[in-house]
Amino acid sequence: MQRTNRGFRIGAHIVLIIFSLLILVPLLLVVASSLTEEQVLLKNGYSIFPSQVSWEAYKYLFAGNGNIFGAYGISILVTVAGTVLGILMTVFLAYALSIKDLPFRKGMSFYVFFTMLFNGGLIPTYMMYVNVFHIKNTIWALIIPSLLVNAFYIIIARSFFSSNIPEEVLEAARMDGAGQIRILFKVVMPMSLPILATIGLMIGLGYWNNWTNGLYYITDQKLYSIQQLLTEMVRNMQALQSGDFAAANAASVNMPSTAIKMATAVLGVIPIMIAYPFFQKFFVKGIALGAVKG
Secondary structure, three states, rough: HHHHHHHHHHHHHHHHHHHHHHHHHHHHHHHHHHHHHHHHHHHHHOOOOOEEEEOOOHHHHHHHOHHHHHHHHHHHHHHHHHHHHHHHHHHHHHHHHHHHOOOOHHHHHHHEEEEEEEEOOHHHHHHHHHHOOOOOOOHHHHOOOOOOOOOOHHHHHHHHHHHHHHHHHHHHHHHHHOOHHHHHHHOOOOHHHHHHHHHHHHHHHEEEEHOOHHHHHOOOOOOOOHHHHHHHHHHHHHHOOOOHHHHHHHHHHHOOHHHHHHHHHHHHHHHHHHHHHHHHHHHHHHHHHOOOOO
């Protein structure tokens, strides 16, 4: 029996090492390619160890048209504010739906599930946010649309509350005179850190990686997020290298276009790589517990 368990552990470790390499090697290739001289990259292809290091791609991005540090600030602000608001709104609705004697509970649950399957479409959504809520060229345009409340997160949070918060604990709090708000903040949320961290990580990733809200609703460069700014800079580079622009500007022909694309990916992923280890220990536990049917 011990030999079987040992063999299983060895096999599991080998599989995990292979999967880790499958994830790590492409990341190292992207970083190395962003630091490789363009001509060497085109001649020799991608390599984890660049034969000729060049910082031209990063120089272009940091010296380009746009404040990259300001864009980082906007992305950090939007990610933090959106994640906090998203967690609060998700928890409020999920906790309400986990109360078994809540009036119209089934109808509200169906409404939440319905939003996972159908939406109004891009044009009506755009018209509503711009003409009714007037969020265009405001910081709310990067926070509210599409990301603030997600039905999937509500469902897994509700399942977690129903399956992992003992009813006896809630009943004891009610007998002590606690209301629903106090129970939520003093009892439920402290006992739900794994699922809250998991939902927070997924919401935060959504905010950090999102650039479509900026594309639809932001034209003021002062409100550009890092993803939108990098996308705009890559687009400008491609425009300079095409047609009459390239003929008029010889420098654009020698621009390290491939390395610049790789550098944008590196600049976009670094903050997430720094933040992820702090949430990793909660992630698997939160997903596993939240997936249990309530």
